[in-house]
Amino acid sequence: MNIRTTAAVSAIFSIFYSASIYAVDYEYSIDTSASTSNNISQLVDGAEGNLYQATLLFNIENQDYRDFTFEFNSEIARLDYTTTNLRSENQYNLNLFTEYAPSASNFSIIALGDVTQVPANRFQIQEANNLREGQTYALLPQYFLKFTNTLQVNFNYQHALYEVQSDANTNTLQDSSRDEQQGTFSLINQINPTNSLQLVYQKKDTDFKDDSNPLNADFEQYDVLARWVNTGRTNSLNLELGQSRIKDIFGRNSTDDNGRLSFTRNINDRQSMSVQLNKGVASLFSINQATGRIVINQQNDSIALAQISKGGGAQYNYSDDIFTMNLSYFENKLTGVFEEREELRRNRSLFVSYNLSNLFQSDAENTLSIFSSISENDFDINITNVTQNLVRQTVFTYSYRASRNFRFYLSFTDRRAQQDFSDISPILITSESLSLGFIYQENGRF
Secondary structure (H helix, E strand, O other): OOHHHHHHHHHHHHHHHHOOOOOEEEEEEEEEEEEEEOOOOOOOOOOOEEEEEEEEEEEEEEOOOOOEEEEEEEEEEEEEEOOOOOOOEEEEEEEEEEEEOOOOOOEEEEEEEEEEEEEOOOOOOOOOOOEEEEEEEEEEEEEEEEOOOOEEEEEEEEEEEEEEOOOOOOHHHHOOOEEEEEEEEEEEEEEEOOEEEEEEEEEEEEEEOOOOOOOOOOEEEEEEEEEEEEEOOOEEEEEEEEEEEEEEOOOOEEEEEEEEEEEEEEOOOOEEEEEEEEEEEOOOEEEOOOOOOEEEOHHHHHOOOOEEEEEEEEEEEEEOOOEEEEEEEEEEEEEEOOOOOEEEEEEEEEEEEEEOHHHHOOOOOEEEEEEEEEEEEEEEOOOOOEEEEEEEEEEEEEEEEOOOOEEEEEEEEEEEEEEEEOOOOOEEEEEEEEEEEEEEEEEEEO
16 A cells, blocks of 8 residues: 555544444454465466465544444455466455534535555456555535425535646556536435335536546536435335536537436345336445435546436346345446547355255355356457457355354366457466465454
């Protein structure tokens, strides 16, 4: 981590110790593993090698606070490779969420800090040695006026800073450090306990830090939309319809329809499903309407121009005492508003887990799981000759919990990646790896 990141992390921790914290829940785990692979570098002519990894996960959140909430999640890992053509890596993800909402006031403010890593080159299919740091910090003050028991007006403002490491190789590919400001006015009518109608107007300014890069064109965005929110005992629905207007620093204008549909149904105690559809200006981050928290969209670390995002997906979940399954499909298409460029991303995944305790007639937790995914990226961009990346991956994992705090796992990973080009023959890269790991977990309160 660089000096700015270290300072940011220090500031995050100072928040915890400057407050009179008297009830904080914590949880941490230490994960160490050793892996061997027939293609550790995931290159065309990659050699056999080993990977040794140590990961620390640490989470804390406050309790017994009426007006103040915070939550800190972190994951820090060290990866050492035995092959000389791969450098050791430090991987990390730090996330802080805080909210101050006085119960006797109509005002609240949310602060977010997110320090993570994003692909250094999204046009390649190798995962090893392909990360750089991205930082997001945001403030969201909010205020509302309640006219009646069913009618109120909300005023929201958000200011976010996003910085991503850049060098000569990545500058022309996806350098998108920026300063974003957005103001939102919404009129909300709570029709009944489960239904509300909202009229929303918002303006957003996106100011890229590197004005010398011709790919970075500052733009303004104006949105007008109507929103219907339905929240029931088993179903939740969020429907938005509206229009967006975009104007960039070169005086170009564009107007397009926008909309979003989000539907979740709890079928019964064991099953649930969700469906999402969206069309609108692509955003680096979004606000979860249900929780009020910012969701960082890691796919959009590449966005350095005004683009329209169109896509959707579906997810199905099943879980009981023995069997767990998650099936999902998501697709997103990014199209340049003022430039001829297009990207299409698809992701299909299946996760199945089976508790073997009954089979072994043991009280200890024995789990066999299978995770399979297909990730496809299609590119129609003049800054690369890559037209498609396709990665298929299947992971088989056996996990055994030896005690309340300690468990070990054995996993086998089969990865097959294909990359197509506009001017040369496609390449196919396969790799297989076997890993043995040990995890120690602890939680409590201080």
